[in-house]
Amino acid sequence: MKxxxxxxxxxxxxxxxxxxxxxxxxxDxxxxxxxxxPIAxxxxxxxxxxxxxxxxxxxTPDGPRPAHIKDRIRALGPTVRLDLTLKPSDPTAGSWVI
Structure with a gap:
């Protein structure tokens, strides 16, 4: 998948x-x-x-997961505080980064 x-x-x-x-x-x-x-x-x-x-x-059942750690971090949002992630109410928000 790309x-x-x-x-x-x-x-x-x-x-x-x-x-x-x-x-x-x-x-999404x-x-x-x-x-x-070409789209890019x-x-x-x-x-x-x-x-x-x-x-x-x-x-994955929850949608695509970037293969590289850099892009997983970009997908999650800021790393300084988990409450600043794109989905702060998601208890698993940081679990798939590493």
Missing amino acids: LLTGNDLPSGDVIWWTGTGWSRHVE AGDVGAEGD QAEEGARRVTGPYVIDATG
Whole structure:
């Protein structure tokens, strides 16, 4: 599975390609397969995302999980306090990072 990620141009937030647009939540991300690079170029050219790149991921019952620790951390949100994660009420929010 391949995911497309980057940063939202106005806010700098980590965003994930859903297949039709961008989401701040990795579980909304869709498999881009071999089409990731062309989508990234088009979206960056339209100034909807900055620094887009394709990553490897695995599918889980809760949605895709980035294969690399760097992208797992990016998907979770800030690491300084678990209450600042994208889903602070989720008791398992930090359990899959490492």
